[in-house]
Amino acid sequence: MTDTTAVHIYNGYEQGPIRPPSEAQSLLLRITRNCPWNRCTFCPVYKGSRFSIRPVVHVLRDLDTVAGHVQQLVTLEANSGSPTEQDLRNLMGRLSHAEIRPFRAALTWYLAGMESVFLQDADSLVLQLPSLLTILKHLTTHFPQIRRITTYGRSATIARMTENNLIALATAGLNRIHIGMESGDKGVLARVCKGSNKETHITAGCLVKQAGIELSEYYMPGLGGSEHYQEHALETADALNRINPDFIRLRTLAIPERSPLAQEVRNGHFSKCSDLLVIKEILLFIENLQGVTGYLASDHILNLLPEVEGQLPQDKERMTHVLRTFLELDRQTQILFQLGRRLGIFTRLADLDDPQRLVEAATVAAEFGVTASSIDAITDDIVRKFI
């Protein structure tokens, strides 16, 4: 791990490149840069970028800058009601170039109600405990209205922490951790260089829950490839059964050209699942969830059937029904749905009952000569534009 805290040059407010979809309303507070692991083969996000820990004083300076802009917005609203676009343009016109970015962050957060904060980047829990506690204290002192502070954490990092340290973070305000489990299968985890095995995932997940912190676990359908989709589904379900997280989030595999996995596809070492196989895998996965009482969320654009989400266990039957309904469609209708969903013509399976949407999808399919053998390559190309 590289710690560049020795270089104490403050280059202004920073934001990292990603956040979970559920943190769209959150203030993004960058406390580290990039990923200390950076080896997962499916992940292109930080490849080629060095990991570093931002000095705590820089993080606090970012926060103070945001607090200053929030105060300006509060004053503006107190004086003249909800700010108009012209008010905001006037305000921005008086800012220096360096102030524009934190102002935009403050504005977005202010308009969203300032209730949640997401600590970036990939593994904030590598910070020393006192540093994290200082940042959390500053946050909760300056913004007492905050209800949720969340972060990404790697299982390998969390499994090395003590329960007492996690409890200290929970007490200081950290109340949700997002973990990229991706798979519970040891073969899949080793092949994609996740840096955590099934036991590490279970240890980390249970520690987070025991500390009273909400736990959100990501599962990546498709990551086993067509050869290992069954073990991938069954072992992931088993790991999650042992943890019982508050949220399971589906994020279907897509393979960006710049990821190491794309090279494995090109040289024939990884066989990507078709949409049909991914749906079979998710069905097998949900059928094998036992005793999980959290929420299964489908909040990622890459998922083919976003309505496969709900509260476990009571919505399990409804979710598996949607998956079976898709699998029982005739092949031509499945193809139209795959294409139409990726193009935004359909948002859910029930949209197939809308004749207008169906005609639109059929027209596009005919125009591009889509067939059963070309549909997955075509939708892969479309999906790559989302990532």
Ligand code: SF4
């Ligand atoms: S740990 Fe997360 S951010 Fe880091 S390489 Fe793996 S998937 Fe990407």
